[in-house]
Amino acid sequence: MSLIARDIRLKLGRSQILHGLDLTAQAGRLTAIIGPNGSGKTSLLRALTREYLPDSGSITLNGRDIAGLRPEVLATTRAVLPQHTVLSFPFTAAEIIRIGLTAQVDSGRDRLIEAALAKVGLPGYGGRLYQELSGGEQQRVQLARVLVQVWHPVGRGGPCWLFLDEPVSSLDIAHQISVMELAADYARQGGGVVAVMHDLNLTAMFADHVLLMRDGRSLAEGPPAEVLTDNLLSTAYGCRLRVNHTPPGGVWILPQAVAVGMAERV
Amino acid sequence: MAMLEATRVRLAGDRSHIGRRLAALLFLLLVVMSLLSLGHGASGVSATQMLLDWLAGREPAQVDRIIMYSIRLPRLLTGLLVGAALAVSGAMMQGLFRNPLADPGLLGVSAGASLGAISAIVLGGALPPAIAVLTGWHLVPIAAFAGSWVAMFTLYGIATRQGRTSVATMLLAGIAMSAMIAALSGLIIYRADDQQLRDLTFWSLGSLAGASWTKIAVAGPVIALALALSPLLARGLNGLALGEAAAAHVGLHVQRVKTAAILITAAATGASVAIAGAIGFVGIVVPHLLRLISGPDHRWLLVNSALLGASTLLAADMVSRTIVAPAELPIGIITALIGGPFFLWVLLSNRRVLDA
Numbered sequence: 001m002s003l004i005a006r007d008i009r010l011k012l013g014r015s016q017i018l019h020g021l022d023l024t025a026q027a028g029r030l031t032a033i034i035g036p037n038g039s040g041k042t043s044l045l046r047a048l049t050r051e052y053l054p055d056s057g058s059i060t061l062n063g064r065d066i067a068g069l070r071p072e073v074l075a076t077t078r079a080v081l082p083q084h085t086v087l088s089f090p091f092t093a094a095e096i097i098r099i100g101l102t103a104q105v106d107s108g109r110d111r112l113i114e115a116a117l118a119k120v121g122l123p124g125y126g127g128r129l130y131q132e133l134s135g136g137e138q139q140r141v142q143l144a145r146v147l148v149q150v151w152h153p154v155g156r157g158g159p160c161w162l163f164l165d166e167p168v169s170s171l172d173i174a175h176q177i178s179v180m181e182l183a184a185d186y187a188r189q190g191g192g193v194v195a196v197m198h199d200l201n202l203t204a205m206f207a208d209h210v211l212l213m214r215d216g217r218s219l220a221e222g223p224p225a226e227v228l229t230d231n232l233l234s235t236a237y238g239c240r241l242r243v244n245h246t247p248p249g250g251v252w253i254l255p256q257a258v259a260v261g262m263a264e265r266v
Numbered sequence: 267m268a269m270l271e272a273t274r275v276r277l278a279g280d281r282s283h284i285g286r287r288l289a290a291l292l293f294l295l296l297v298v299m300s301l302l303s304l305g306h307g308a309s310g311v312s313a314t315q316m317l318l319d320w321l322a323g324r325e326p327a328q329v330d331r332i333i334m335y336s337i338r339l340p341r342l343l344t345g346l347l348v349g350a351a352l353a354v355s356g357a358m359m360q361g362l363f364r365n366p367l368a369d370p371g372l373l374g375v376s377a378g379a380s381l382g383a384i385s386a387i388v389l390g391g392a393l394p395p396a397i398a399v400l401t402g403w404h405l406v407p408i409a410a411f412a413g414s415w416v417a418m419f420t421l422y423g424i425a426t427r428q429g430r431t432s433v434a435t436m437l438l439a440g441i442a443m444s445a446m447i448a449a450l451s452g453l454i455i456y457r458a459d460d461q462q463l464r465d466l467t468f469w470s471l472g473s474l475a476g477a478s479w480t481k482i483a484v485a486g487p488v489i490a491l492a493l494a495l496s497p498l499l500a501r502g503l504n505g506l507a508l509g510e511a512a513a514a515h516v517g518l519h520v521q522r523v524k525t526a527a528i529l530i531t532a533a534a535t536g537a538s539v540a541i542a543g544a545i546g547f548v549g550i551v552v553p554h555l556l557r558l559i560s561g562p563d564h565r566w567l568l569v570n571s572a573l574l575g576a577s578t579l580l581a582a583d584m585v586s587r588t589i590v591a592p593a594e595l596p597i598g599i600i601t602a603l604i605g606g607p608f609f610l611w612v613l614l615s616n617r618r619v620l621d622a
Contacts, residue, residue, distance in 0.1 A: 051511045075517025088364035088507050089562030094279030099504050103517030110277035126279035149516060 001062045001159045003192060008047050008057035010040075010216075012030045016087050017043045018054070018216045025209065027062075027159035027192040032203045032224075034196075035213035036237050042083065042165055044213070048194065049080045049163050062158040064114045075103035078161035079149035083169065083196075085142050087130055093117065093141045094126035100145035112151060116144035120180055135170045143167065143179065153191030161192040169198060177258050180206045201255050204228055212236050270451060292573035298344075299580040304334070306584050313338075336479070344477035345583050346576045347489045348542045351534035354496050356549025357567050358554075360568050361503035362527045365431055366557070368567025370535040371548045372440045373528060374417035377447040379539040380470065382413020384451045387465050388458045405429045406469070407481060407540035414536030417447060422528060431524050433510075471596030472545035474583050485537040485563055492534035493572055500564035502528030507562065548582075550576055554612060572576020 003025040010018040013054045017040050025031035033041045046052040048059060050066055059066050059076060069077075079100065087096070097113045117125055130138060142195040143164075162183065168176040176199070197203045200230045203210060203224065210227040212219045214219035214236045220227045233241040246252075276283065304313035308532055316326050316334060326334075353368075359368040370376065386409035395446030425436035457467065505513035513522045538545075552575045556567055582600040589595055 072517040080515040092279035
């Protein structure tokens with residue numbers, strides 16, 4: 001079971017954003033989309049989730065063309081975490097997460113809401129007003145909302161999918177690790193995860209499959225070891241980059257140094 | 267069993283139990299307000315006394331029956347319908363536009379209704395007698411209702427491209443269209459004579475004084491249907507609070523929710539403006555107050571808005587009938603006079619929550 005996108009072309013206004021992109025993401029793997037600012041990562045994710053309707057190309061999820069799926073059906077197969085959510089009214093964290101249960105037949109599952117809060121490291125935060133939370137906490141509440149929507153990585157109709165747009169961008173290093181572990185865990189249990197990533201180290205640590213983009217095109221697709229190379233990264237980001245190259249001195253900190261099992265601490 | 271029920275842990279942050287209790291309380295309030303409203307008026311007829319007499323098998327005086335049946339009861343029902351319609355419409359527009367200050371006026375509904383009413387008042391005399399006899403004094407509400415729908419559909423058409431309605435376009439186009447309609451109304455008012463101007467002023471400030479069974483028969487079913495359908499949109503409006511994209515991702519048919527919210531609001535507001543004129547502030551103050559008490563979850567917000575909106579309008583109507591008795595003030599003056607400062611106070615004392 002997989003997500004297969006073929007020849008995705010997308011035009012927004014007058015500018016061509018995506019020039020015939022291909023992506024194959026397997027369930028059970030964490031697929032990362034990386035690339036410089038403006039390379040079309042978020043646009044691709046939005047095309048994959050039908051927020052943008054591509055001008056041409058096909059996208060199938062678990063073997064079904066997503067263009068033909070009704071929103072309530074699609075919602076039980078995949079959930080989407082946006083980069084940023086602006087809320088118009090003072091909802092509590094629990095009320096936000098409940099919105100994730102909209103497509104479920106039985107939306108009164110309170111225990112799931114509490115479990116999701118615990119999973120993102122915010123146990124007991126249900127009663128807090130969303131607007132009074134910090135940016136990182138808000139992002140994790142949204143992640144909890146996304147998680148309750150497709151709680152079981154493998155559902156009755158096949159694997160479920162998480163689409164995450166920069167899931168760790170506003171988080172501190174400990175929470176970056178714990179959220180990435182959570183996503184990797186989801187994939188390990190059979191679900192599919194597609195994440196737009198900015199941090200190359202975290203990508204190297206957690207991704208099973210990487211799509212490297214530049215100017216709306218695919219530069220490379222494959223396992224991290226094949227995509228995260230000096231040549232490809234230097235071409236993509238437009239500056240000289242070297243992997244596995246330690247600086248001669250000064251202070252430097254890598255997420256790889258954080259003890260594994262961080263998620264349990266938080 | 268009772269113990270089990272009581273000790274069942276409630277999810278922290280879930281305010282639906284507050285909404286539920288509030289609904290019961292507001293229902294009681296509405297019953298009380300309705301009885302007070304029935305017993306309130308120029309003659310000293312008491313609703314409770316009449317009820318007691320009737321229960322005791324005593325026949326009420328003929329004049330009392332007439333006052334109750336043809337003046338106070340239609341007035342009460344009109345107040346209930348219009349108050350509920352305005353508050354629910356306000357809550358839905360705020361949910362749709364994701365803005366606590368939105369109101370049905372953004373749909374051009376009020377401006378369109380005004381133009382319809384103004385045209386009817388000023389130009390109605392020029393109608394061929396045959397048609398004038400047919401429509402009679404219903405001409406003003408009918409024209410207002412028609413005006414509200416024409417304005418709303420024009421705006422909806424402008425803002426909808428390829429089956430998607432842009433709420434932002436609608437907001438801006440609504441401002442432009444309201445200005446154009448106001449200019450057109452001004453042009454017609456320019457030709458009005460003194461009596462017509464008085465009628466216009468009274469209409470534009472709103473009043474329940476013209477309540478009648480015929481008007482209720484026309485507007486009642488429209489408003490009742492709109493109110494009955496509104497709870498179906500609760501989950502959709504909750505989802506829209508996260509933005510349109512996220513609402514679609516959680517499984518909602520966003521375009522359907524938008525279309526339904528616009529249609530229901532236009533129907534409810536159009537009908538209430540038609541029978542009671544333009545009454546401001548109820549649609550903003552009532553949902554806002556309820557959000558402060560039980561949160562923005564539309565599952566209770568819409569129902570409670572209907573209940574509190576009705577009570578609020580009945581209270582404002584009683585004030586408008588008393589304050590310069592035996593004359594009457596337009597009810598819109600009361601709602602604005604009380605609603606305006608109240609709204610400011612709510613805003614200022616909750617600035618922190620609102621700004622965040």
